[in-house]
Amino acid sequence: MTQFSNTSPIFQREEVLREEYHPDNLPERTDEMEDLHMSLAPAARGVGANNVFLHGKAGQGKTAAAKAKLSELQAHAEEESDHLDLTTAYVSCESHDLSTSYKAASRIYQELTGNSRPTGYATDVVMDMMFEAMNEIGGTIIIVLDEIDTLGDDDRILYSLPRARAQDYVEDHVFPSIIGISNDLQWRDNLSPKVKSSLYDDSVLFSPYDATQLQQILRRRAAKAFRDTELTPIDEVDADGVPEGTVVEIDQSGQEYLFQSGVLTDDVIPLVAALSAQDTGDARQAIKYLRKAGELADKHGDDQVGAEHAREAQALVEREAVVEAMREMTTQAHLAFAALTALELSGDAPVRAKPIYGVYKSVASRIDADKLGQRRFKDHLRELDMQGIAEGEKVTAGSIGGPAWEYQLQVDTEIAVEVLKDTARFTDIDFEHISADRPNA
Ligand SMILES: Nc1ncnc2c1ncn2[C@@H]1O[C@H](COP(=O)(O)OP(=O)(O)OP(=O)(O)O)[C@@H](O)[C@H]1O
Structure with a gap:
C-alpha cells in the first residue's frame, strides 16, 4: 500500500499551480490591464467607474486581470481614504443555482452586507434590497459579475444595475458600476439592444495566449x-x-x-x-x-x-x-456526441448536421433510444459546442438555404471513444464501423 507523505521530491509549493492562486502580476496582459485601468480611472477621481465588459476565451486571464486591477484600486483608495470611498464585490454567476437575476442580486446583497442571502421574495424586492444596501454603503461600488453569460435571457439585473443612477434606484452619493466577464461572444451579440446599450461603456478583448x-x-x-x-x-x-x-x-x-x-x-x-x-x-x-x-x-x-x-x-x-462534460449533457447530446465521434473515425469530419443526424438515428436505433426530429437534434449539436466537446463553424451553403454549420470534435477521438465505451449504453457500439451503416451513407 502506498504511504502518504508530507513532503514531495517534486513540489516545493504545489498550491501555486492551483486555481486559488492569484498572480498579482500579469505582464502578458499589460495592454488589456491598461484599458481596464482607463475604465476604472474615473472611480479613483470619485465619480464612479465606467461599466466594462471583458471578453475572450476561457483561461485568458480575464478574472485574474480584474482582480489584480481592483486590488490596485483598493490600495489607492486606502491611501486616499479621505477622498475615495470604494467598495468592491465579486460574484460568479456560473454556479447552477445562480443563473437568474434574482439570485445574482441576492448574492450581491450578501457580498455587500455580509447578511445571508434573501430567499422567498419577488425579484423586484431583492433588487430593491440590493440598491438599499448600496445606499447605506455609499461611494463608489464596483461589482464584478463573472461568467455573466450564464444569466442567459434573464437580463433584468444587467439592465437595472448599470442604469441605477440614471433611474434613481440609488441615491446621488452612490456610484455603482459593473465589470462583466464572459467567454461567450455570441451571448453579448444576442442581448436586447436596450441592455446592450446600457450595459457597457467600454469593452476589452483578451485574445488567446x-x-x-x-x-x-x-x-x-x-x-x-x-x-x-x-x-x-x-x-x-x-x-x-x-x-x-x-x-x-x-x-x-x-x-x-x-x-x-x-x-x-x-x-x-x-x-x-x-x-x-x-x-x-x-x-x-x-x-x-x-x-x-x-x-x-x-x-x-x-x-x-x-x-x-x-x-x-x-x-x-x-x-x-x-x-465532466458528459455529466452535464443530456442523453440526446450523448447520442449526438457518439454520432460525431463515429464520423471523426471514418474521416468524414468536419461534417454537416444532416449526415450526423443519419448516424445519430442509427445509434439511437441500436440502443433503443428515442429519435428526435432533425431540427431538435440540432439543438443537441449546439449543446456539444457549448460544452467544448465539438466546434460548430458556419459555412456557406449551396444554392438552396442560408448558412449551414459544420461540426468536428474538439477532443481527442481516442479519448472520446474510450469515454463513450465506459458509458453503459454505448459499450456494445462499434464506433469504427457505424458511420458506414447510416442511411444515405
Ligand atoms: N498572464 C498570466 N500570468 C499568470 N497567470 C495567468 C495569466 N493569465 C492567466 N493566468 C492564470 O490562468 C488561470 C485562468 O485565468 P483566469 O481565471 O483569469 O481566466 P479567465 O479568462 O477569467 O477564464 P474563464 O473565463 O474561464 O474564467 C488562473 O489560474 C490565472 O491565475
Missing part, C-alpha cells in the same frame, strides 16, 4: 512551485562558471533570466505550452497540465518530470474534461 506567452506564465509559476527550480536575472549570474539552464524572458520587460531546474527536464515547459497553444491558448489548462505532470512523476516515484509525464497529463486532463 501564444506558446511563448504560455512558456513565460509557466516558468514564473514553476520557479515557485517546483523544488530546485529557479529564475535568476542574467546579469546576476556568475559569468565565470555559467551554470546549465535556459536563457529566457519571463515578462515583457526585455530582461533575460536563467531558468534552471533539477526537477523539470528542459522539454517539459515548451511541450506543455505548445500543447495548450495548439488547443485554445488557455493558461488554466497549461498550468493544470504542468501540475498533473508533476503529480504523475510523484506517483510513479520518478525524480524528474519529463515529456512523457506531460503527455500522460494531457490525456488524463482531457479525459476528465470529457467525462
Whole structure:
C-alpha cells in the first residue's frame, strides 16, 4: 500500500499551480490591464467607474486581470481614504443555482452586507434590497459579475444595475458600476439592444495566449512551485562558471533570466505550452497540465518530470474534461456526441448536421433510444459546442438555404471513444464501423 507523505521530491509549493492562486502580476496582459485601468480611472477621481465588459476565451486571464486591477484600486483608495470611498464585490454567476437575476442580486446583497442571502421574495424586492444596501454603503461600488453569460435571457439585473443612477434606484452619493466577464461572444451579440446599450461603456478583448506567452506564465509559476527550480536575472549570474539552464524572458520587460531546474527536464515547459497553444491558448489548462505532470512523476516515484509525464497529463486532463462534460449533457447530446465521434473515425469530419443526424438515428436505433426530429437534434449539436466537446463553424451553403454549420470534435477521438465505451449504453457500439451503416451513407 502506498504511504502518504508530507513532503514531495517534486513540489516545493504545489498550491501555486492551483486555481486559488492569484498572480498579482500579469505582464502578458499589460495592454488589456491598461484599458481596464482607463475604465476604472474615473472611480479613483470619485465619480464612479465606467461599466466594462471583458471578453475572450476561457483561461485568458480575464478574472485574474480584474482582480489584480481592483486590488490596485483598493490600495489607492486606502491611501486616499479621505477622498475615495470604494467598495468592491465579486460574484460568479456560473454556479447552477445562480443563473437568474434574482439570485445574482441576492448574492450581491450578501457580498455587500455580509447578511445571508434573501430567499422567498419577488425579484423586484431583492433588487430593491440590493440598491438599499448600496445606499447605506455609499461611494463608489464596483461589482464584478463573472461568467455573466450564464444569466442567459434573464437580463433584468444587467439592465437595472448599470442604469441605477440614471433611474434613481440609488441615491446621488452612490456610484455603482459593473465589470462583466464572459467567454461567450455570441451571448453579448444576442442581448436586447436596450441592455446592450446600457450595459457597457467600454469593452476589452483578451485574445488567446501564444506558446511563448504560455512558456513565460509557466516558468514564473514553476520557479515557485517546483523544488530546485529557479529564475535568476542574467546579469546576476556568475559569468565565470555559467551554470546549465535556459536563457529566457519571463515578462515583457526585455530582461533575460536563467531558468534552471533539477526537477523539470528542459522539454517539459515548451511541450506543455505548445500543447495548450495548439488547443485554445488557455493558461488554466497549461498550468493544470504542468501540475498533473508533476503529480504523475510523484506517483510513479520518478525524480524528474519529463515529456512523457506531460503527455500522460494531457490525456488524463482531457479525459476528465470529457467525462465532466458528459455529466452535464443530456442523453440526446450523448447520442449526438457518439454520432460525431463515429464520423471523426471514418474521416468524414468536419461534417454537416444532416449526415450526423443519419448516424445519430442509427445509434439511437441500436440502443433503443428515442429519435428526435432533425431540427431538435440540432439543438443537441449546439449543446456539444457549448460544452467544448465539438466546434460548430458556419459555412456557406449551396444554392438552396442560408448558412449551414459544420461540426468536428474538439477532443481527442481516442479519448472520446474510450469515454463513450465506459458509458453503459454505448459499450456494445462499434464506433469504427457505424458511420458506414447510416442511411444515405
Ligand atoms: N498572464 C498570466 N500570468 C499568470 N497567470 C495567468 C495569466 N493569465 C492567466 N493566468 C492564470 O490562468 C488561470 C485562468 O485565468 P483566469 O481565471 O483569469 O481566466 P479567465 O479568462 O477569467 O477564464 P474563464 O473565463 O474561464 O474564467 C488562473 O489560474 C490565472 O491565475
